[in-house]
Amino acid sequence: MDEQRKDDLPVADPGTEEGRNLIHQEAWDTLPHDDVEQQIHEHAEQLVDEKELELSNEQPEQQEGQPSPDNTLMIQAFEWYMADDGNHWNWLASQAEHLKNIGVSGVWLPPCCKATGTNDTGYGIYDLWDLGEFDQRDSVRTKYGTIDELKACIAALHDHGLQVYADIVYQRAI
Secondary structure, three states, rough: OHHHHHHHHOOOOOOOOHHHHHHOOOOOOOOOOOHHHHHHHHHHHHHHHOOOOOOOOOOOOOOOOOOOOOOOOOOOOOOOOOOOOOOOHHHHOOOHHHHHOOOOOEEEOOOEEOOOOOOOOOOOOOOOOOOOOOEEEOOOOOOOOHHOOOOOHHHHHHHHOEEEEEEEOOOOOO
């Protein structure tokens, strides 16, 4: 972005929709766009293979009293100010039956990899390949737990017919 255009931009206020859109657009403009989707797909497949994760979003058969595949509800299973206690994967696994019973069909997980510290929500990426397995940044666990707890959480959600969506954040490594 040249200096002329940079000076003409308004200051983005993240408290407004217009400000959030402007911040998003500025961030998007900084990303390379050549083959990014293909690179993300390849990295995700490599991570799934290396960590022996099961990632499947097949639509379950419709059961009586449950939403049809064209009427689904995905819940964001995290928020910005969650406790830094490493228990999120265990808690979320314990909620699988309840989520299914209230009509949730998909669960959006927070970034699973090691961040700048256990207090980081997951967007300050430190190591994309460490899902709570290695002693780095003064901890083995991530903010949400260990890799084994993550695998158990995904299995519990799948066992209840819930789809699982991972928030994979590329191009933000610190």
